[in-house]
Amino acid sequence: MKDMTIKNVNALYHGFVDIRIRDGLIDEIGQSLSDVTGDTEVIDGSGRLLFPGFVDAHAHMDKSLLGLGWNRNEVGPSLQEKIDNERRMRVERNIDFHQQTTRVAERYINYGTTHIRSFVDIDTDIGLSAFEGLAKTREDLRDDVMIQIVAFPQSGMLARPGTVELMESALQNGADLVGGLDPSTIDRDPAAHLNEIFRMAEKYDVDVDIHLHEPGELGAFSVELIAERTRALGWQGRVTISHAFCLGGIDEAHLQRLIDLLLENDIAIMSHGPSGTGTIPPVERLYKAGVRMCTGNDGIRDAWGPLNMPDMLLRAFILAYRNNFRRDDQIEMVLDIVTNASARMMKVDAYGLEVGKSADLVLIDGETHVEAVIERPPRWMVIKGGKIVVDNR
Amino acid sequence: MKDMTIKNVNALYHGFVDIRIRDGLIDEIGQSLSDVTGDTEVIDGSGRLLFPGFVDAHAHMDKSLLGLGWNRNEVGPSLQEKIDNERRMRVERNIDFHQQTTRVAERYINYGTTHIRSFVDIDTDIGLSAFEGLAKTREDLRDDVMIQIVAFPQSGMLARPGTVELMESALQNGADLVGGLDPSTIDRDPAAHLNEIFRMAEKYDVDVDIHLHEPGELGAFSVELIAERTRALGWQGRVTISHAFCLGGIDEAHLQRLIDLLLENDIAIMSHGPSGTGTIPPVERLYKAGVRMCTGNDGIRDAWGPLNMPDMLLRAFILAYRNNFRRDDQIEMVLDIVTNASARMMKVDAYGLEVGKSADLVLIDGETHVEAVIERPPRWMVIKGGKIVVDNR
Structure with a gap:
């Protein structure tokens, strides 16, 4: 891997600069950097936009049906129908999770994604095969x-005996986090579900990321239960609640109490700007209150539906659209969420457009960084750890 | 203009066929059409998707700031702030409406749009200049x-004396329809506003298209007033209500009464799947009840915000996303709305993938028509009236 100097890019938060990369790290950021001699590649950015690598903080790479021919989706509307339909389809179609997660990862990379938090389904039908497939892709x-x-x-976890043992096996074999799911509406026993999740978090010293689709006051109750366990275990800064639709469906006073709880326990919220007309978390309010926000693409072309794509600029657009962010400062907030904020939530210390950080960079044609969210051009170049992984020169 | 035969395309509602075009019209649709001699161009579709031209039934081409450098948007949240901000900006920036509408039209064409219904602003500051600019573009x-x-x-119309006279002047000089706007919340006099709109409709024998952002029961009252005037004037089939957010914000019994009113008076509803978390019309329910539905991109990169693009496949995606349409049959409904349904609303008799209709066609790479809504590839070829207007062979 050669060192390189990228000349004349419009870098997020920096303006027009040159960037020097040495040993895979950002070595210098400045205007008109002098040429260095030796084995250094010089790339003329020609004033293109430069972003830090895009971060998907909520993916389901194992679910994707990409590359298997168009899946005609006829699934019913309920959450349980979608879960059952997917489990059935996986058996019928004999899904190869390593192949599928590789396909999704390759498209993610082409769109400039350098970091992904992906859930993998673990259940008593497929066992650990989704985990093992994605773990191999992660390594490859x-x-x-x-x-x-x-x-x-x-x-389901408690509702499906044997699942906890499988989850523990995944955690012993390289899973990075433990995930929970709708403690009331799926497992029907919120306290017991969350106790089990946090028991595993402590035992394996891992962070927690809980899907919470539960609406209104029921979901708000789950947020409180999660916050109580976060405090009890001293897990502040290590818990994310994903979706959290309920935060858009409760009254003002209750919302403020929950925001205080989230802040006290440094719990992050993931919102992907969901489809449909249900309630959604008030992203700008949470962000401005100091709640750590992140986002992701959720499932890509899977049994749940075809709507999502592995492009974090499209996700930024969707998050802006669903929240009616029309001002540039609001869309810049979304750009922070698809880059730095999501990376911080994932605790990627080496991330960022700063000297000493990993050279994870995306170059794109365009006039302003906000315009890139609207126009979403093909990625001109993607660099990961100083290595060019997408090159459309 | 040569006649042509397009071989081997996957045509919407037809499957894999050849299409013969003669004198700008679709002359034959069938499998393995025989070659004709003479001056005929043969295009190998290679199994690509073929759509009828995309239809934008609700645009604001005169508002766009495309090509003028990125507009940093700092506008406040209210409708009145957006209206005032735009009027001020137009004077400050000395907008050339012919140039701007040409820029927007060219991008629309590149995305395969063959028919557009565009509003033009008429007020006592800019007079008829937006209308005249777009009328020239329409002709060009x-x-x-x-x-x-x-x-x-x-x-505003009644609230801004002189506006009605300007609107009548536009109608005398080639405007195709008369448009209204929020009869209660802008003009503050719903009966008088609508009486004036329908008076002009009758006088100039034109159809009506009314923006209705008014929420809940207030908007529902406006729908009733519009339906009453439609019936009184015998204007059934000639009135469209655009946005109609209120249809998502009233109780079930009232919604059913309004649907009956819409059907009795053959009033169409335009929904573009708006940004934000407000109520939206229940598109699938209205469509299945038989209400004529249409859609459009609204404003493109203008003083109201940057979120929209002149791509009806992106609009189809947004309409699907906002309505949580995940099944193929639902997304196929959206494809009907961005093509045939919107064209019928606009009364484009020559439109459609049928023998004898104008050869307005779009060819796109892809496996299924629904996939094109998700992937939105560049348009491979666009044909208008038998003339190739976009050619990316």
Whole structure:
């Protein structure tokens, strides 16, 4: 891997600069950097936009049906129908999770994604096969994209005996986090579900990421239960609540109490700007209150539906659209969420457009960084750890 | 203009066929059409997707700031702030409406749009200049895209004396429709506003298209007033209500009464799947009840915000996303709305993938028509009236 100097780029938060990369790290950021001699590649950015690598903080790479021919989706509307339909389809179609997660990862990389937190389904039908497939992909592609894996009981945990043992096995074999799911509406026993999740978090010293689709006051109750356990275990800064639709469906006073709880326990919120007309978390309010926000693409072309794509600029657009962010400062907030904020949530210390950080960079044609969210041009170049992984020169 | 035969395309509602075009019209659709001699161009579709031309039934081409450098948007949240901000900016920036509408039209054409209904703002500051600019663009590009023009009192009508006279002048000089706007919340006199709109409709024998952002019961009252005037004037089939957010914000019994009113008076509803978390019309329910539905991109990169693009496949995606349409049959409904349904609403008799209709066609790479809504590839070829207007062979 050669060192390189990228000349004349419009870098997020820096303006027009040159960037020097040495040993895979950002070595210098400045205007009109002098040429260095030796084995250094010089890239003329021609004033293109430069972003830090895009971060997907909530993916389901194992679910994707990409590359298997168009899946005609006829699934019913309820969450349980979608879960059952997917479990059935996986058996019928004999899904190869290593192949599928590789396909998804390659498209993610082409869109400039350098870091992904992906859930993997663990249940008593497929066992650990989704985890093992994604773990192999994570290893194969470790120089091209960083993947965090969450052991996730999509089909229920307490309600499906044997699942906890499988999750523990995943955590013993390289899963990075433990994931929970709708403690009331799926497992029907919120306290017991969360006790089990936090028991595993402590035992394996891992962070927690909980899917919470539960609406209104029921979901708000789950947020409180999660916050109580976060405090009890001293797990502040180590818990994310994903979706959290309930934060858009409760009254003002209750919302403020929950925001205080989230802040006290440094719990992050993931919102992907969901489809439909249900309630959604008030992203700008949470962000401005100091709640750590992150986002992701959720499932890509899977049994749940075809709507999502592995492009974090499209996700930024969707998050802006769903929240009616029309001002540039609001869309810049979304750009922070698809880059730095999501990376901080994932605790990627080496991340960022700063000297000493990993050279994870995306170059794109365009006039302003906000315009890139609207126009979403093909990525001109993607660099991961100083290595060019996408090159459309 | 040569006649042509397009071989081997996957045509919407037809499957894999050949299409023969003669004198700008679709002359034959069938499998393995025999070759004809003479001056005929043969195009190998290679199994690509073929759609009828995309239809934008609700645009604001005169508002766009495309090509003028990125506009940093700092506008406040209220409708009145957006209206005032735009009127001020137009004077400050000395907008050339012919140039701007041409820029927007060219991008529309590149995305395969063959028919557009565009509003033009008419007010006592800019007078008829937006109308005149778009009318010239309509004439310049008449072989490439069909444009309908709605005379639209964006800044208020009764509340801004002199506006009605300007609107009548536009209608005398080639505006195709008369447009209204929030009869209660802008003009503060719903009966008088609508009486004036329908008076002009009758006087100039034109159809009506009314922006209705008014929420809940207030908007529902406006729907009733519009339906009463539609019936009184015998204007059934000639009235569209655009946005109609209120249809998502009233109780079930009232919604059913309004649906009955819409059906009795054959009033169409335009929904573009708006940004934000407000109520939206229940598109699938209205469509299945038989209400004529249409959609459009609204404003493109203008003083109201940057979020929209002139791509009806992106609009189809947004409409699907906002309505949580995940099944293929639902996304196929959206494809009907961005093509045939919107064209019927605009009364484009020559439209459609049928023998005898104008050869307005879009060819796109892809496996299924629904996939094109998700992947939105560049348009491979666009044909308008038998003329190739976009050629990416």
